[in-house]
Amino acid sequence: MASAQQQPPEIAVNDLTYSFPDNRTGVRGVSLRVPPRSRTLLIGANGAGKTTLLRLLAGKRLAPAGSISVSGVDPFKDGLEGVTYLGLEWVLNPIVRTDIGVGELLRSVGGDAFPARRDELVAVLDVDVAWRMHAVSDGERRRVQLAMGLVRPWSVLLLDEITVDLDVLSRAEFLAWLKRETDLRDCTVVYATHILDNLAGWPTHLVHMHLGTIREWGPAQDFLDRAAAAAAPGTGIGNSRLGELVLGWLRADLRDRGPRNQAKMGTEGLTYSQGGLGGYGLEDASKAK
Structure with missing residues (x-):
């Protein structure tokens, strides 16, 4: 039988419900399929359940048996190699704010074993290997995190608001690199973000979350085509079409949820x-x- 690493990098979620220890429901009745070599945007308001879902997919929390399959296995029980999760909490680690060099950090995660990828990521993210981590900005520290997290080849990449500190050019270069990765390698990306600038043509699929559930998901072009057909002439062209689609989703979510405190x-x-x-x-x- 083929090993887990040889299975196509697809994600299957079947009627997933997860509650926190205090009995708050994180996600409820979630089902979806993310095909191999896709680039999926995870869309939703704050508190929609995006981070919870990503952490479950990464195997960082125990999901009910049979509810999640990543590359053919349960990510929590089997600890599938090749699944990489990158979130915002990394920059809060006191170790990455000490007087330590970027070159040392890259070597610590196997950068010398993958010199071509290391050098490519350093160039794409505009990282200076002479930087000292106590003396860099939050955006520069985020670039180092990305270089460290991605230097080893991955099959499934789960990104949670990870580009929030990057400047416009760095973010554009990084997203272009991710697109090339999925074009050239058998790998899959799921990216939760609220920043939609320069994403025209980037996502292959969209997943819309609301209050721990999935309202809709599928090929991005299908959603964009339907939005274009329903839009007034001359509105929502190019990149703004995706933005208008997502704004419409979030406005509907807010109407359905209602005021928080009333x-x-x-x-x-x-x-x-x-x-x-x-x-x-x-x-x-x-x-x-």
Whole structure:
């Protein structure tokens, strides 16, 4: 039988429900398939469940038996080699803020074993191997994280808001590199982000999450074609078409969810009034009586 590493880098999720130890539900009834060599954008408002889903796919949390398959195996039980998860918490590690050199860090993760990939990533991310980690910016520290995390060839890459600190050029170069990777190698990317600039033509698939569930998922072009057919003439061209699609999804999510505090506060606390940021202000209910 073929080993796990030889299986196509696809992701299958079947009726996945996961609750935290305090009984909060992280995701509920999630089912989807991410095909090999795809680039999937995971879209949703803050708290939609994107990070929870990514961490489950990475095997960092135990999912119910049979609910997740990554390259043909359970990522938690089998610890599949080749699955790489990169999130925001890395830069908070005190070790990566000490007086340590970038060259040392790259060697510590096997950079010398993959010199061509190491040098390519250093160039793409514009990393200076002479940097000392206590003396770099957050954006530069993020570039080092990406170089370290990706220097070993991966089959499934899970990215959680990882480009938030990058400047526009660095982010564009990095995303172009990821596209080349999936074009040239048998690998798959799932990328959760709120930043949609310069993503026209990048995603092959979209997954729309809302309150721990998946509202819709499928080939990106299908969604864009439907959005284009429904749009007014002359609107949403090129990159903005994806942006308008996602904005529409998030607006509908907000309408369906409703205000966060209205039901909780009632007439005794704060009430919403027109005005203020985003069309809503806050006033003391006791003064409104």
